[in-house]
Amino acid sequence: MPHHDSPVPSPHDADWWRQAVVYQVYPRSFADSDGDGIGDIPGVTSRLPYLADLGVDAVWLSPFYPSQLADGGYDVDDYRDVDPRLGTLDDFDAMVAEAERLGLKIMVDIVPNHSSDQHVWFREALAAAPGSAARERYVFRDGRGEDGELPPTDWPSSFGGPAWTRVPDGQWYLHLYAPEQPDFNWDNPEVREDFHDTLRFWSDRGVAGFRVDVAHGLSKDLRAPLRDLGDQRSYQPAALPVDGSHPLWDRDAVHEIYRGWRQVFDAYDPPRFAVAEAWVRASRRAAYASATGLGQAFNFDFLGAPLAAAGMYATIDSALADARRTGATSTWVLSNHDVVRHVSRYALPGDSTKHDIEAWLLTDGRDPVPDLPAGVRRARAAALLMLALPGSAYVYQGEELGLPEVADLDREDLRDPMWVRSGGRVKGRDGCRVPLPWAGEGTSFGFGPGGSWLPQPADWGRYAAEVQRGDEESFLELYREALRLRRTLVTDEELEWIGSREQTRQGLLHFSRTGCWHVVSNFSGEALPLPQGEVLLSSGPLTGDELPPWTTAWLRTGTVSGR
Numbered sequence: 001m002p003h004h005d006s007p008v009p010s011p012h013d014a015d016w017w018r019q020a021v022v023y024q025v026y027p028r029s030f031a032d033s034d035g036d037g038i039g040d041i042p043g044v045t046s047r048l049p050y051l052a053d054l055g056v057d058a059v060w061l062s063p064f065y066p067s068q069l070a071d072g073g074y075d076v077d078d079y080r081d082v083d084p085r086l087g088t089l090d091d092f093d094a095m096v097a098e099a100e101r102l103g104l105k106i107m108v109d110i111v112p113n114h115s116s117d118q119h120v121w122f123r124e125a126l127a128a129a130p131g132s133a134a135r136e137r138y139v140f141r142d143g144r145g146e147d148g149e150l151p152p153t154d155w156p157s158s159f160g161g162p163a164w165t166r167v168p169d170g171q172w173y174l175h176l177y178a179p180e181q182p183d184f185n186w187d188n189p190e191v192r193e194d195f196h197d198t199l200r201f202w203s204d205r206g207v208a209g210f211r212v213d214v215a216h217g218l219s220k221d222l223r224a225p226l227r228d229l230g231d232q233r234s235y236q237p238a239a240l241p242v243d244g245s246h247p248l249w250d251r252d253a254v255h256e257i258y259r260g261w262r263q264v265f266d267a268y269d270p271p272r273f274a275v276a277e278a279w280v281r282a283s284r285r286a287a288y289a290s291a292t293g294l295g296q297a298f299n300f301d302f303l304g305a306p307l308a309a310a311g312m313y314a315t316i317d318s319a320l321a322d323a324r325r326t327g328a329t330s331t332w333v334l335s336n337h338d339v340v341r342h343v344s345r346y347a348l349p350g351d352s353t354k355h356d357i358e359a360w361l362l363t364d365g366r367d368p369v370p371d372l373p374a375g376v377r378r379a380r381a382a383a384l385l386m387l388a389l390p391g392s393a394y395v396y397q398g399e400e401l402g403l404p405e406v407a408d409l410d411r412e413d414l415r416d417p418m419w420v421r422s423g424g425r426v427k428g429r430d431g432c433r434v435p436l437p438w439a440g441e442g443t444s445f446g447f448g449p450g451g452s453w454l455p456q457p458a459d460w461g462r463y464a465a466e467v468q469r470g471d472e473e474s475f476l477e478l479y480r481e482a483l484r485l486r487r488t489l490v491t492d493e494e495l496e497w498i499g500s501r502e503q504t505r506q507g508l509l510h511f512s513r514t515g516c517w518h519v520v521s522n523f524s525g526e527a528l529p530l531p532q533g534e535v536l537l538s539s540g541p542l543t544g545d546e547l548p549p550w551t552t553a554w555l556r557t558g559t560v561s562g563r
């Protein structure tokens with residue numbers, strides 16, 4: 001049975017993703033069926049009815065493939081299997097069948113930039129001689145210096161340290177992430193063919209789409225001699241060259257790879273969908289989202305934007321303009337498995353930079369003291385804004401419960417390679433990956449019948465799904481109601497800005513969709529006048545005809561005026 005009242009989308013609807021709400025599952029932290037402390041595929045299946053009831057359209061699973069977990073599963077040993085700790089391919093098929101029964105689509109994460117060092121190809125490469133075909137699937141080079149004792153270039157790993165590791169015969173291999181994540185050589189047709197097979201493997205199993213990890217990194221300038229990066233070493237998307245001339249990131253040639261993928265996707269009915277994780281300049285994002293490419297690209301500007309009306313206006317407006325140019329829709333993301341949860345980000349001073357947030361984590365979340373009630377209020381207001389925007393909203397597991405970051409994990413519990421590789425300068429991403437609370441009390445708060453691979457805070461139970469369900473003021477019910485209304489309110493992809501620039505300066509963000517659905521956010525510390533209309537939903541209590549600070553309301557109104 002479908003889980004919503006509106007007409008059932010046709011299974012052949014090629015556009016299902018355009019305004020979908022996609023829920024990100026980080027499988028090891030979602031639900032554990034067998035008590036080993038690690039979330040698994042049968043755990044996901046058992047909670048699909050919860051996700052259908054929440055009202056999402058699709059579920060994206062972060063990697064569940066066999067992995068030694070050097071990078072939380074983004075180090076893949078085998079692209080066409082399930083990690084035995086997480087289940088089997090039969091479990092995967094059962095999950096897809098249950099999702100289909102509930103009217104949910106399944107998306108999987110594809111990690112094409114690098115495999116793990118346990119992948120059969122990398123083991124073959126290590127066993128083979130320099131210059132062999134086995135080594136040509138990765139990037140092996142001789143070092144510099146008299147005995148080749150220096151890395152071939154100055155390229156840095158994104159997790160700290162050099163991007164090169166030396167093997168016993170003296171050659172070096174490239175890894176833009178951890179040493180356990182050797183980069184593929186995408187100039188090699190064998191690599192291209194193999195990934196086509198992987199995409200078909202999951203598409204044949206009923207997967208509706210793919211999230212493409214590090215989509216902007218596959219193509220590298222590997223012509224001899226390799227170029228040093230010099231002053232381009234520090235990676236800033238906004239500082240990447242506009243002409244695609246960086247030796248490593250966002251090169252034009254990467255799009256040729258995705259044109260090949262598009263042919264694979266289009267051989268299915270409906271065509272398979274893909275969204276690129278591409279940390280690139282905003283102006284170059286469109287190429288990843290084109291209809292001959294992956295189809296959609298994550299827009300992380302929204303995630304990074306401070307919660308202020310003028311900044312949000314600019315971010316949203318330019319994302320929508322981008323989407324219009326490509327024919328894709330935009331994406332909206334507040335949290336994912338790589339960033340500090342937004343309840344906690346919004347509980348810090350409004351001008352906190354990424355660097356400030358990292359520094360705060362190093363103090364175990366003590367300095368500055370987060371204003372959690374303010375963070376909650378802002379996160380609720382941001383959620384109602386996000387869920388009203390044209391395009392796809394990506395909701396990270398636990399966001400609908402209002403989970404804060406677990407900032408005080410003990411150093412010895414940390415698993416993120418960033419912690420060790422940065423020499424303790426970056427605490428890493430474990431704090432947003434703590435297993436979910438499903439029940440108010442009991443073993444691992446209902447995560448599973450055993451413990452949990454990362455320790456849960458003692459008060460985790462107060463956020464539990466079971467505790468929040470039915471409580472009208474809870475985060476969970478706000479998301480449920482917003483998603484229920486969204487199904488009837490969203491009919492087209494248009495947005496019209498309302499209100500003057502002066503109002504925006506005061507902190508009011510106001511737009512309408514389909515003419516009569518108005519969305520107003522007050523991103524200021526003062527109450528502002530509430531436009532007239534029937535209140536459909538609000539992120540916090542409304543007082544008379546005022547929109548209190550840090551509140552978003554959805555209104556139905558007849559009046560429409562241009563900006």
Ligand code: GLC
Pocket residue numbers: 071074075111177213214277337338
């Ligand atoms: C992406 C993933 C991140 C991972 C990295 C390397 O950015 O989201 O979790 O560490 O790629 O695969």
